[in-house]
Amino acid sequence: MTIVLRYVDNLGFVKEIFIGVVHVKDTSSLTLKNALKEVLTSNKLSFSQIRGQDYDGASNMREKFNGLKVLILQENDTIFYVHCFAHQLQLVVVAVAKKHDNVSDFFEQISLVVNVVCALCKRKDLLQEQARQRVQKGLCSGELETGRGLNQETTLVRAGDTRWGSHFNTLTSLMKLFADILVVLEFVKVDGGSLANANKR
Structure with a gap:
């Protein structure tokens, strides 16, 4: 507290x-x-x-x-x-944003991506491994700098309905892990396709 x-x-x-x-x-x-x-x-x-x-x-x-x-x-x-006025303001901002169709649709799509990527441990592990490899490659090539607080492990964060700041954290983590998320989504596409074919048999 x-x-x-x-x-x-x-x-x-x-x-x-x-x-x-x-x-x-x-x-x-x-x-x-x-x-x-x-x-x-x-x-x-x-x-x-x-x-x-x-x-x-x-x-x-x-x-x-x-x-x-x-x-x-x-x-x-x-x-x-x-x-708490700050908490009330958070609730108002979230409620107002959801009334705007484009904003609501945007965060719905973001939520869908987060849910698909984080649905299974296998996918989360793949995401972390991809991020680790990307950082390691960036450090070896000199594209990324080393130093205190840099290159921290990042996870994909779900947005909460009562905190507008959590939406910002979701977008920030999505941008940092964008390339890695694409790899996971490609894996889901291929894996899902193979499952569908297996079910047809």
């Missing part, structure tokens, strides 16, 4: 500070509340000092009876709750 505090300093300026990432055993609202309480206590803060809380729209956060929002309101009923 990532924790960020937003507060007003003595001069009246609004500040935002990243407290840290806390490991939690599960994402139930009670576990999150207890973890949050520990973090506040270790920073000499308490729920009585909180004036607002802000999360995404997941059910464990906003559920009416046992959500994190409600559990914290039981500690201090003056805490104002705000649904």
